Amino acid sequence: FAARPSGVEGMKTLAEQFPVPAVQEGVAALASLWNLAQSEGVQEPELVFAPGLARGLDYYTGAIFEVQVVDGPVGSICGGGRYDDLTGIFGMPDVSGVGISFGADRIYDVLEHFGAFPTGLDVGLDILLLHMGEETLPQVLATAAACRREGLRTEVYPDAAKLKRQFKYADDRNVPYVIVIGSDEAAAGNVTLRDMESGAQESVSLEGLIGRLKA
Known part of the structure; x- marks a missing residue:
């Protein structure tokens, strides 16, 4: 057959x-x-x-x-x-x-x-990737996968809600960093990384992002 x-x-x-x-x-x-x-x-x-x-x-x-x-x-x-x-x-x-x-x-x-029971559990997140729409969702998912491979606890917001709502979710979860990948970032091959404590944000490459978060 x-x-x-x-x-x-x-x-x-x-x-x-x-x-x-x-x-x-x-x-x-x-x-x-x-x-x-x-x-x-x-x-x-x-x-x-x-x-x-x-x-x-x-x-x-x-x-x-x-x-x-x-x-x-x-x-x-x-x-x-x-x-x-x-x-x-x-x-x-x-x-x-x-x-x-x-x-x-x-x-x-x-x-x-x-024999896979974890020795310790931590429900906190390292990163939240915002959902900016279907156009950039493939880049968002690829970035999330790369972060997870590096051992970073990562979540993607489930739908393209208003940014205010997504940032509030990050605040409520005490997420230290938020990643934004809009159409400009996707075209340039970069991401915008926002420090939720200080409010400072910067544009970095994926390689730079991993290094920045694991420093």
Whole structure:
């Protein structure tokens, strides 16, 4: 048997086999998610396109996903997907979202199996990257991934809210540094680093950013 195409090629094959609007829209959404994941450094084989995947609940209206641990003692440890207007049944119409549930007992089994329980936990953040819109999101995710690889506790604000709201979130979390990557920074290949305590900010390269934060 011929190997089933994976990734974007598999999505293209699916779109060609089923030339109907619902499939075309779904494939376009999946391709967008796939490209964003790759911007953050998540590549095959860690990222798998599985058109045969199904969830046990029928309220999903978009992409669904599951997370498995390679060579783990259990199957999936979490899963979820996109749903539109699910909150309508609770009196909150026109609210869309993406949800994911974690199997706490399964995660415990995996940690125990690999001897991976952390010796110390710190919930604080080193960096918050602001969400400036879809145009610069790939650069934001790539920068976040680079910071995490260097051991920096990093978070990306989940949506393109007003800057005042995003900065307030950083203040409430006592985040020492905020990174801004707007269209100007993305074009120049730099980021704007803001010290939340002093209010001072500077434009630095990614290499300079890592060195500055780890100094």
